[in-house]
Amino acid sequence: MRLGGRHALLSHAVKHPLQPRVAQRTLRTLPRLPVDDLNLRASANPNAKNVAVLGGGITGLAAAWNLQRSIPDVKITIYEKNQWLGGWVQSERIPVEGGHVLFEWGPRTLRPSLSNPAGVATVDLVSQLDIADDLIAISKDSPAALNRYVYYPDHLAMMPGAGGGLLTLASQLFKLRNEPVFQGVLSSLAVEAYVALRDPGVRDESVGDFVRRRFGKGVADNLASALLHGIYAGDLYRLSARTLLPLLWHLEVRDRQNEPGILLQMAAFMFQRRSLVARNDLHFAGVYAQDMVSRDSNFDGKEAIVSVLEQASVYTFKSGLSEITASLGQRLSDNPAVSIRTSSSIEDVTFDTDRSQALVHCDGKTKPFDYVISTLGPGEMKKFLASTATRRGVTPGPQVSEACEHSGASVNVMVVNLYFKDPNLLPQSTRGFGYLIPRSVPIEQNPERALGVIFGSETSGRADTIVRSGKDVEVEGQDTAPGVKLTVMLGGHWWDGWAPSDLPTEEEAIEMSQALLRRHLGIVQSPELAKARLNPNCIPQYPVGYRDDMATIHQALVSEYDGRFKVAGPWWQGGVGMNDSIRKAREVAWAIQHQWDDRTGLEDYAEDESWFLWDRTTGNLVKDAVE
Numbered sequence: 001m002r003l004g005g006r007h008a009l010l011s012h013a014v015k016h017p018l019q020p021r022v023a024q025r026t027l028r029t030l031p032r033l034p035v036d037d038l039n040l041r042a043s044a045n046p047n048a049k050n051v052a053v054l055g056g057g058i059t060g061l062a063a064a065w066n067l068q069r070s071i072p073d074v075k076i077t078i079y080e081k082n083q084w085l086g087g088w089v090q091s092e093r094i095p096v097e098g099g100h101v102l103f104e105w106g107p108r109t110l111r112p113s114l115s116n117p118a119g120v121a122t123v124d125l126v127s128q129l130d131i132a133d134d135l136i137a138i139s140k141d142s143p144a145a146l147n148r149y150v151y152y153p154d155h156l157a158m159m160p161g162a163g164g165g166l167l168t169l170a171s172q173l174f175k176l177r178n179e180p181v182f183q184g185v186l187s188s189l190a191v192e193a194y195v196a197l198r199d200p201g202v203r204d205e206s207v208g209d210f211v212r213r214r215f216g217k218g219v220a221d222n223l224a225s226a227l228l229h230g231i232y233a234g235d236l237y238r239l240s241a242r243t244l245l246p247l248l249w250h251l252e253v254r255d256r257q258n259e260p261g262i263l264l265q266m267a268a269f270m271f272q273r274r275s276l277v278a279r280n281d282l283h284f285a286g287v288y289a290q291d292m293v294s295r296d297s298n299f300d301g302k303e304a305i306v307s308v309l310e311q312a313s314v315y316t317f318k319s320g321l322s323e324i325t326a327s328l329g330q331r332l333s334d335n336p337a338v339s340i341r342t343s344s345s346i347e348d349v350t351f352d353t354d355r356s357q358a359l360v361h362c363d364g365k366t367k368p369f370d371y372v373i374s375t376l377g378p379g380e381m382k383k384f385l386a387s388t389a390t391r392r393g394v395t396p397g398p399q400v401s402e403a404c405e406h407s408g409a410s411v412n413v414m415v416v417n418l419y420f421k422d423p424n425l426l427p428q429s430t431r432g433f434g435y436l437i438p439r440s441v442p443i444e445q446n447p448e449r450a451l452g453v454i455f456g457s458e459t460s461g462r463a464d465t466i467v468r469s470g471k472d473v474e475v476e477g478q479d480t481a482p483g484v485k486l487t488v489m490l491g492g493h494w495w496d497g498w499a500p501s502d503l504p505t506e507e508e509a510i511e512m513s514q515a516l517l518r519r520h521l522g523i524v525q526s527p528e529l530a531k532a533r534l535n536p537n538c539i540p541q542y543p544v545g546y547r548d549d550m551a552t553i554h555q556a557l558v559s560e561y562d563g564r565f566k567v568a569g570p571w572w573q574g575g576v577g578m579n580d581s582i583r584k585a586r587e588v589a590w591a592i593q594h595q596w597d598d599r600t601g602l603e604d605y606a607e608d609e610s611w612f613l614w615d616r617t618t619g620n621l622v623k624d625a626v627e
């Protein structure tokens with residue numbers, strides 16, 4: 001929905017100081033810790049006068065934004081290698097006959113996730129940037145939220161709907177039992193509780209091996225592989241289960257303590273309204289609550305956003321997700337304490353032990369900083385750590401280089417955006433989010449090596465998909481032209497090991513996408529507008545053993561830079577979502593504000609996971625550390 005005029009919103013909001021009430025509404029689904037346990041500084045870190053932020057994508061911009069909000073007089077320099085800010089978040093508005101369409105080349109929607117610090121961090125940022133008037137919230141009842149398809153083996157199969165609990169899921173699966181993609185799924189799920197548990201010595205395994213072991217080969221190859229294509233464009237037999245499915249990984253350990261299988265434990269949690277919360281999440285949820293209660297100034301604005309997002313499955317903005325990065329870029333460049341250096345290549349980051357300062361070497365010049373936040377990947381990190389150790393006269397240990405190399409894998413994704421004039425291009429019966437293509441589809445059905453197709457118009461704000469908050473609210477979506485927008489995603493892990501010259505050109509990718517749409521959906525019409533863009537190395541892949549790599553890099557950062565070098569962003573947080581990046585950006589800024597020099601952004605990996613049982617009804621912890 002378009003939130004409409006702020007006055008319309010305020011007219012139904014309570015007009016008195018709202019601190020506890022807003023904290024309650026926004027954070028009522030987050031667990032809270034006693035303030036004394038949070039180790040907060042009353043005044044900002046006196047050592048943080050000059051901070052460098054490496055990378056001007058969403059994480060770097062959000063980190064700089066948080067720093068300048070929370071540390072008075074801090075000077076910030078943002079270094080970005082491109083000529084532009086925003087990283088992979090790129091939205092393009094293009095005029096076509098009858099109006100315009102908006103093409104996204106990177107992330108396109110956000111999940112509200114209001115019970116998760118990552119979702120709350122984004123809501124907070126949107127409210128601080130004052131861009132909520134452009135918000136488009138796609139309803140939980142919309143076709144995009146309810147209808148998701150998997151293409152297998154030669155047709156679209158509708159996935160069981162989101163929400164409704166495990167019983168609803170089981171009954172939906174029962175109805176779909178004759179659909180080939182679900183063959184054997186019900187019987188595998190039924191015996192899951194009796195599956196042999198993993199060896200206690202196993203520190204990690206691939207998502208594919210984990211899912212196949214617990215839930216069967218059909219669930220792994222037909223369903224989980226499709227899901228992982230849609231999020232990581234990745235190979236489920238390479239991605240780390242311990243990183244991507246931390247809760248399921250832990251529930252198998254609890255199973256060893258006489259709990260009855262993963263699915264039954266999840267059903268019990270749902271029924272009892274309880275959740276397991278990881279140690280770091282608990283800490284930062286406590287910091288969020290405290291920060292909002294003590295410092296927040298836009299209570300009404302946030303309350304209004306939250307009340308809309310409670311009804312939404314996903315959301316975006318009228319000019320796309322780059323409204324967030326553009327607004328951040330603008331607001332930061334208006335601040336004289338922030339210097340933005342685009343087209344800048346970082347050569348090295350070393351450390352001056354005597355002055356406790358990090359030295360950023362860029363374009364032939366060296367500048368000292370009290371702290372550095374880097375969003376660059378493990379390739380750059382390997383170089384920085386090796387040269388810092390060498391300058392200190394220490395031979396760099398091979399483990400650090402190996403950890404950087406091992407965790408530095410990524411995939412290329414070709415994004416093909418197409419706009420068709422015909423508003424009835426897709427039959428009513430296939431309205432929905434789009435479809436994902438699992439690894440198990442025969443190659444003759446997918447010679448283009450596509451990962452999935454998004455029915456983009458469904459999440460662009462069609463009149464019947466958006467959340468409405470009142471009759472007075474003007475409703476407007478991203479596209480004003482009446483046709484249909486589709487996005488085909490090609491490549492990902494299918495192109496692992498391919499030389500750049502083997503990848504299709506953008507023109508070839510458009511032709512391949514049209515061939516795919518003809519075969520899969522019978523679309524023979526030519527698009528009015530078709531554009532493709534290769535996003536090289538855009539999605540990190542989190543290999544088996546990722547947690548151990550991160551623990552090694554954390555120790556190296558603490559010892560080489562005394563904790564003055566922090567990391568954030570998709571390479572380091574085991575997730576590629578924009579919410580996660582915004583959250584991590586906030587957490588590293590807090591680490592600087594509160595002088596937590598033992599936190600590098602990777603500190604959570606330094607110890608094995610521990611979980612706390614939390615009651616969502618009362619907001620209290622049921623049990624201190626479960627593991």
Ligand SMILES: C=Cc1c2[nH]c(c1C)Cc1[nH]c(c(CCC(=O)O)c1C)Cc1[nH]c(c(C)c1CCC(=O)O)Cc1[nH]c(c(C)c1C=C)C2
Nearest residue numbers: 106107109111229230231232233451452453454489576577
């Ligand atoms: C450039 C391509 C991207 C692919 N995945 C991502 C990008 C940016 C990142 C990503 N995609 C999703 C998530 C989950 C986060 C979340 O919504 O909580 C992340 C981090 C899910 C997703 N995948 C697709 C869409 C439209 C969405 C979000 C919306 C939703 O779930 O309703 C489609 C899609 N993304 C990729 C592929 C190959 C693909 C195929 C249809 C890769």
